[in-house]
Amino acid sequence: MIISVILITLISIIFPGIISKTKAKIVGRKGPKVLQVFYDNIRLIKKGSVYSNTTSYIFQIAPIIYFSTILLATLFIPFGNYKALLSFDGDFVLFAYLLALGKFFMIIAAMDTGSSFEGMGANREAYYSLLVEPAFFIIIASVALLTNNTSFFDLFNSMHLDTELSYLITILAIYVFLWIAMVENSRLPVDDPKTHLELTMVHEVMVLDYSGFDLALIQLANGLKFSIYGALIFNFILPVQFSLLYQVLIFISIEIVFALVVGLLESFRARNKMMKNPQWIISLSAIAVIAFFSVLIISGKLILI
Amino acid sequence: MDILLFQFLIFLSLGLFFVPKKAKYFYTLGLQLAVIIITSYWAILTLTKLEPIKLHFFQLLNNDVYLVIDQISAFFILVINLTMFTGILYAKGYLKPYYSSKNNTELTLHYFNFAWLHISMILVCALRDGLGFLVAWELMSLSSFFLVIFESEKENIIKTGIKYLIQMHIGLAFLLTAFLVVHMKTGGEINFDSLSVYFANNKVLPIFLLFFVGFGIKAGFIPFHTWLPHAHPAAPSHVSGVMSGVMIKMGIYGILRVLTYIHTDLLYIGIFILFMSIISGILGVIFAIVQHDIKKLLAYHSIENIGIIGIGIGIGVIGIAINNSTIAVFGLAGGLLHILNHSLFKSLLFYSAGNIYSQTHTRNIEQLGGLIKKMPKTAFFLLLGAIAISGLPPFNGFISEFLIYFGMFKGLHAANFSQSFILLAGIIALVLIGGLAIYCFTKVFSIIFLGHERSIKTEHAHEVENSMLFPKIIISIFIIGIGILPIIVIKPLANIVSIFVNDASIIETITPSLSGISLSLGLLLVVIISLIFIRSTIFKNKKTTIETTWGCGYTGAKPALQQYTASSYANYIGNLTRLVTGVRKHYSPIEKTETFPKKHTFETHSSDIFEDKLISKPTNKLLSFLKKTAVFQTGNIQHYLLYAVVFIVIVFVLTILKFI
Numbered sequence: 001m002i003i004s005v006i007l008i009t010l011i012s013i014i015f016p017g018i019i020s021k022t023k024a025k026i027v028g029r030k031g032p033k034v035l036q037v038f039y040d041n042i043r044l045i046k047k048g049s050v051y052s053n054t055t056s057y058i059f060q061i062a063p064i065i066y067f068s069t070i071l072l073a074t075l076f077i078p079f080g081n082y083k084a085l086l087s088f089d090g091d092f093v094l095f096a097y098l099l100a101l102g103k104f105f106m107i108i109a110a111m112d113t114g115s116s117f118e119g120m121g122a123n124r125e126a127y128y129s130l131l132v133e134p135a136f137f138i139i140i141a142s143v144a145l146l147t148n149n150t151s152f153f154d155l156f157n158s159m160h161l162d163t164e165l166s167y168l169i170t171i172l173a174i175y176v177f178l179w180i181a182m183v184e185n186s187r188l189p190v191d192d193p194k195t196h197l198e199l200t201m202v203h204e205v206m207v208l209d210y211s212g213f214d215l216a217l218i219q220l221a222n223g224l225k226f227s228i229y230g231a232l233i234f235n236f237i238l239p240v241q242f243s244l245l246y247q248v249l250i251f252i253s254i255e256i257v258f259a260l261v262v263g264l265l266e267s268f269r270a271r272n273k274m275m276k277n278p279q280w281i282i283s284l285s286a287i288a289v290i291a292f293f294s295v296l297i298i299s300g301k302l303i304l305i
Numbered sequence: 306m307d308i309l310l311f312q313f314l315i316f317l318s319l320g321l322f323f324v325p326k327k328a329k330y331f332y333t334l335g336l337q338l339a340v341i342i343i344t345s346y347w348a349i350l351t352l353t354k355l356e357p358i359k360l361h362f363f364q365l366l367n368n369d370v371y372l373v374i375d376q377i378s379a380f381f382i383l384v385i386n387l388t389m390f391t392g393i394l395y396a397k398g399y400l401k402p403y404y405s406s407k408n409n410t411e412l413t414l415h416y417f418n419f420a421w422l423h424i425s426m427i428l429v430c431a432l433r434d435g436l437g438f439l440v441a442w443e444l445m446s447l448s449s450f451f452l453v454i455f456e457s458e459k460e461n462i463i464k465t466g467i468k469y470l471i472q473m474h475i476g477l478a479f480l481l482t483a484f485l486v487v488h489m490k491t492g493g494e495i496n497f498d499s500l501s502v503y504f505a506n507n508k509v510l511p512i513f514l515l516f517f518v519g520f521g522i523k524a525g526f527i528p529f530h531t532w533l534p535h536a537h538p539a540a541p542s543h544v545s546g547v548m549s550g551v552m553i554k555m556g557i558y559g560i561l562r563v564l565t566y567i568h569t570d571l572l573y574i575g576i577f578i579l580f581m582s583i584i585s586g587i588l589g590v591i592f593a594i595v596q597h598d599i600k601k602l603l604a605y606h607s608i609e610n611i612g613i614i615g616i617g618i619g620i621g622v623i624g625i626a627i628n629n630s631t632i633a634v635f636g637l638a639g640g641l642l643h644i645l646n647h648s649l650f651k652s653l654l655f656y657s658a659g660n661i662y663s664q665t666h667t668r669n670i671e672q673l674g675g676l677i678k679k680m681p682k683t684a685f686f687l688l689l690g691a692i693a694i695s696g697l698p699p700f701n702g703f704i705s706e707f708l709i710y711f712g713m714f715k716g717l718h719a720a721n722f723s724q725s726f727i728l729l730a731g732i733i734a735l736v737l738i739g740g741l742a743i744y745c746f747t748k749v750f751s752i753i754f755l756g757h758e759r760s761i762k763t764e765h766a767h768e769v770e771n772s773m774l775f776p777k778i779i780i781s782i783f784i785i786g787i788g789i790l791p792i793i794v795i796k797p798l799a800n801i802v803s804i805f806v807n808d809a810s811i812i813e814t815i816t817p818s819l820s821g822i823s824l825s826l827g828l829l830l831v832v833i834i835s836l837i838f839i840r841s842t843i844f845k846n847k848k849t850t851i852e853t854t855w856g857c858g859y860t861g862a863k864p865a866l867q868q869y870t871a872s873s874y875a876n877y878i879g880n881l882t883r884l885v886t887g888v889r890k891h892y893s894p895i896e897k898t899e900t901f902p903k904k905h906t907f908e909t910h911s912s913d914i915f916e917d918k919l920i921s922k923p924t925n926k927l928l929s930f931l932k933k934t935a936v937f938q939t940g941n942i943q944h945y946l947l948y949a950v951v952f953i954v955i956v957f958v959l960t961i962l963k964f965i
Contacts, residue, residue, distance in 0.1 A: 045843065047847075048847040048848035048849055048850070049844070049847065049849050049850070050849075050850045050851075050852050051849065051850070051851055051852070052851075052852060052853060052854040052855075053851050053852065053853060053854075054675070054756060054757060054853075054854050054864065055854075056677045056678060056754075056755065058677070058688075058755065061837075064833055064836045064837060064840065065833060067836065068829055068832040068833045068836060069829065071832055072825060072828060072829050072832060075825070075828070076825075086821060086824065086825050086828075087821070088817050088818040088820075088821030088822075089711065089715070089814075089815070089817065089818045090707060090710060090711045090714065090815075090818050091818075091821065093706075093707055093710045093711075093714075094698060094703075094707070094821075094822055094825060097696070097697055097698050097703055097739075098698060098825075098829070100695075100697055100739070100740075100743060101692070101697045101698060103743070104692065104695065104697060104743055104746075104747060107743075107747045107751075108688075108747050108750055108751050108755065111747065111751030111752075111755045111756060111869065112751065112755040112756065113756070113854045113855075114674075114675075114755070114756030114757045114854055114864055114865075114867075114868040115854045115855060115856060115867070115868065116867045116868055116869055117855075117856075117857075118854075118869075119756075119868060119869025119873070119874065120869065120873075122747070122751075122869075123869065123873070123874050123876075123877065124877075126743060126744045126747055127744065127877045127878070129740065129743075130737070130740025130741055130743065130744055131740070133736050133737075133739070133740045134733050134736045134737060137732055137733070137736045138729065138732070138733065140714075141714065141717060141728075141729055141732055144714050144717050144718065145717045145718060145725060147718075148717075148718035148719075150711070150714045150715055208855050209854055209855050212847070213840060213843055213844070213847075217836075278877075278881070285733075292729060296722060296725065301721055301722040301725065302722050
C-alpha cells in the first residue's frame with residue numbers, strides 16, 4: 001500500500017513540530033509553529049554548504065545513504081490489513097539491518113571530520129545502538145513465536161486473532177517500542193536534543209559539521225524515523241479490520257498521540273547520567289524477554305504450577 | 306587421465322627449486338592455476354551430478370588410497386581454489402619489495418609452501434583414509450608454518466611460528482587419539498568411514514569432543530584460538546588472507562565431515578556447538594574491538610566469524626535432531642554460505658591491510674589516519690569489506706546471516722520450551738555480534754582512513770600498484786553478486802545440505818524473500834542514485850565553502866592531537882568487558898605541583914584471558930619448574946661424567962638386587 005508511505009512521510013513533516021509545541025506549552029512558552037522544522041529544512045535546502053577541509057567523500061555521501069535507507073524502511077511498514085509495498089518472510093531483518101547501514105555511514109561520516117566531539121558522539125551512537133538492537137529482535141521473536149509468522153504484515157495481522165491474552169504482549173511490545181524509538185531517535189532519557197554542550201550530546205554532535213542540503217536530509221530522515229516507529233506502534237494497536245478511511249484516521253491520531261507522549265515524556269523526565277545509559281538500555285531487552293516468557297506461558301510451552 | 310595430471314602437478318611443484326628467481330612467481334601461478342582447473346572440474350562435476358567421485362590416488366603397501374569428492378568436499382575445494390587464486394595474484398605486488406632482501410632459497414621455500422598449502426588443503430578435503438588425512442593435515446600445518454615465518458629475521462616471528470606449530474600438533478594429537486580409539490574399538494581400518502560403524506554402536510559424545518577439540522584448534526573456537534591472533538599478524542598479508550580465509554575453515558570441514566557419520570545424540574552435539582559458537586562469536590568480536598594492531602584485530606574477527614558459522618551449523622544440527630527440516634536446512638545453509646562469504650571478505654580485508662602495511666610499515670592503527678585521500682582505492686575496498694563483514698546489506702555477509710535468522714524465526718513456533726530458548730539465544734547472539742561488528746569496523750575504517758594523519762608514518766603513503774588491487778576487484782564482484790542476487794547460491798547450497806538432510810527442497814521457501822531482498826536493494830540503489838543526482842543539480846549554482854572542522858570556535862590546538870583515537874573509541878567496550886579483555890591503562894598523572902605540565906604518556910594494553918590462563922600461566926609454571934631441574938646442567942664436563950658413573954652404579958646395583 002503506497003498510502004502508508006505517503007502518510008508516514010506526511011506525518012514525519014509535522015512530527016518534530018508537535019513534539020516541540022507540546023514541550024513549549026508545558027513550560028508555558030508559546031513555542032514555534034508546528035511546521036517550523038519543515039520550513040527550516042526548506043530554507044536549508046536553498047542555502048549553500050560549508051565543508052570541513054578534513055572531510056572526504058564519505059562525509060558527503062553519508063546523509064544520502066542515511067536518508068535513502070530510512071525512506072526504504074518505510075516501504076516495509078504494513079498499514080493495518082493492507083500489505084506493505086515490500087513484504088516477504090523475514091522482512092523485519094532487512095528492515096533492521098537497513099537502518100543499521102544508515103547508522104554505519106552516519107558514524108563514519110562523523111569520524112570523517114576528525115573532531116573529538118563528533119568522534120565522541122559517533123562512539124556513543126555505535127554503542128547505544130548495539131545495546132538496543134536485541135530488544136527489537138526479541139519482541140519480534142516473541143510475536144513470531146505466538147503467531148508462527150515471519151513478516152511484519154502477517155505478524156501484526158495474526159497476533160490479534162489468536163487469544164485475548166495477546167493484548168498483554170501488545171502492551172509490553174508498545175512499551176518497549178516506545179523506548180526503542182526514543183533511543184533510536186536520540187531522545188530523552190538517553191540523549192537530549194536540546195542540550196547546549198557538545199560533550200553531552202549524542203546525535204546532535206554527530207552532525208555538527210553538516211550544513212545546507214545535507215543537514216536538511218538528515219533532519220528529514222530523523223522525522224521519518226520517528227514516524228516509522230509510530231507506524232509500527234499503530235500496527236500493534238489496530239485491533240480489528242477497519243475500512244480504509246477509519247484506518248487512516250486512527251493512524252493519524254495514533255501518530256499525533258505518539259508525538260504528544262514523546263513531548264510529555266521529554267518534559268517530565270531528566271536525562272540519564274551518561275554512564276547509566278547502558279544499563280537503562282539493556283533493561284529494555286530484559287522487558288522484551290519478559291514478553292517472550294509471557295508468550296511461552298500463553299502458548300502453553302511453559303507451564304507454571 | 307585427470308588424476309594422472311594431478312599427480313604430475315604435485316611432482317612438478319619440486320621444479321620450483323630449479324627455476325630462476327624471476328620466474329618463480331609465474332611458475333607457482335601456473336602450477337596453482339592447473340590445480341585449480343582440475344580440482345574445480347571435479348568439484349563442479351560432483352555438485353551437478355550429486356554423486357561422489359572416487360579416484361585412485363596412489364598405492365601404499367598394498368593399500369589403495371582414494372580421493373573421494375562428495376558435495377561437502379566439492380564446496381570446500383571451490384572455496385579454497387577461489388581464495389588461493391586471489392592470494393597468489395595479490396602476492397605478486399606484495400612480495401615485490403622482498404625480492405631485494407630475501408635470497409633465492411627463502412623465496413623458493415615461500416612459493417613452494419604456498420603451492421603446497423593449496424595442494425594439502427585439497428587433499429584434506431578429498432582424503433577419507435585416516436592416515437592419509439592426517440598426513441595431509443600435517444602437511445597443511447607445516448606448509449603454513451613456513452609461510453608464517455617468512456620474515457624469519459625478526460625474532461618474535463620465529464617465536465610466534467613455533468607457538469603455532471606446537472598448538473597445531475596438540476590438535477593433531479587429539480585427532481590421532483580419536484582415530485586410534487575408533488580403530489581399537491571397531492578393529493577396522495583407520496578411516497572416516499569406520500566412524501559410522503563406531504558411532505552406531507558406541508557413545509558418540511566422547512569421540513565427538515576429541516574431534517571437536519582437534520578441529521576446533523584449527524578453526525579457532527574460543528578457548529582453542531590462542532594461536533590465531535599471533536600467527537596472522539606475523540604472516541605476510543597474502544598468507545594471512547589465505548590462512549584466515551580458508552585454512553581455518555578446514556577445522557569446520559573436519560567437524561562437518563565427522564557430523565555426517567553421527568545419527569544419534571545430535572541434540573546435545575548441536576547445543577554444544579551452538580554454545581561454543583556463541584561464546585566464540587561474541588568474545589571474538591569483543592577481543593577484536595580492543596586491538597590496535599589491524600591484523601590482530603582481523604584475526605579476532607576470524608574467530609567471531611567462525612562463531613557465526615558455528616551458530617548456523619549448531620542450529621542446523623539441532624534442527625536435524627528435533628526433526629525440524631526448516632531449522633536444519635536454513636541453519637546449515639546459512640553456516641555453509643558464511644564459510645564462502647567469510648573467505649571472501651576476510652581475504653579482501655587482509656589484502657587491504659597488506660596494502661596499508663606496504664605503504665606505512667606499521668600495523669598499529671593509532672599511527673594512521675587520513676589515508677582515504679592518499680589511498681582512495683584501498684579505502685574503497687576496505688569499506689566494502691567492513692560493511693560486508695558487519696553483516697549489513699547490500700553485501701554477502703547479510704545474506705548468510707539472513708538465512709540463519711530465517712531458520713531460527715521460522716522454527717520458533719514449532720519448538721518446545723527449551724528449544725525456543727536455544728533459538729532465542731541464537732537470535733540474540735547474532736544481533737549482538739552484528740552490532741559489535743559495526744562498532745568495531747566503524748572504528749577500523751575511520752581510524753585508518755578518516756580524520757587527520759596521526760603520525761609521520763602516513764607521510765609517504767600513496768596508492769598501491771594495480772596488481773595489488775586487481776584480486777580485490779575479483780573478490781568484490783563475488784561479494785556484491787551474492788549480496789544483491791542471493792538467489793543464485795540457493796540451489797548449490799541445497800545440493801550441499803542434502804548430504805545432511807534427506808529432503809532439502811524446503812530451501813525453496815526462501816525464494817520469495819530473497820527476491821524481495823533483491824528488489825529492495827535495487828530500489829535502495831535507485832533512491833541513492835537519484836538523490837545523488839538531485840544533490841548535484843542543486844549544488845550547481847550554490848556556494849560551497851571549505852572551512853576547518855568545528856572546534857567550539859577554538860582553532861589553536863593541533864587537529865591531529867584532538868581527534869578521537871582507537872583507544873578512546875574502544876573505551877566503552879573495553880571497560881564493560883575488562884574481566885576478559887584485561888584492558889589496562891598506563892599513564893603518569895599530572896602532579897598538583899606541576900604548574901607547567903611536562904610531557905606525559907598514556908598507553909592502554911589489552912590481554913586475552915584465555916591465553917593468560919590456559920597457555921601462558923601453565924607454560925610459565927612448567928618453565929619455572931623445569932628451570933629448577935637445570936641445576937644439574939652445569940656445563941662442567943666432570944659433572945657429566947659423574948652423572949654417568951652414578952647412573953652405571955645404580956643400574957649395576959639394581960641388577961644385582963634383581964630389580965631389573
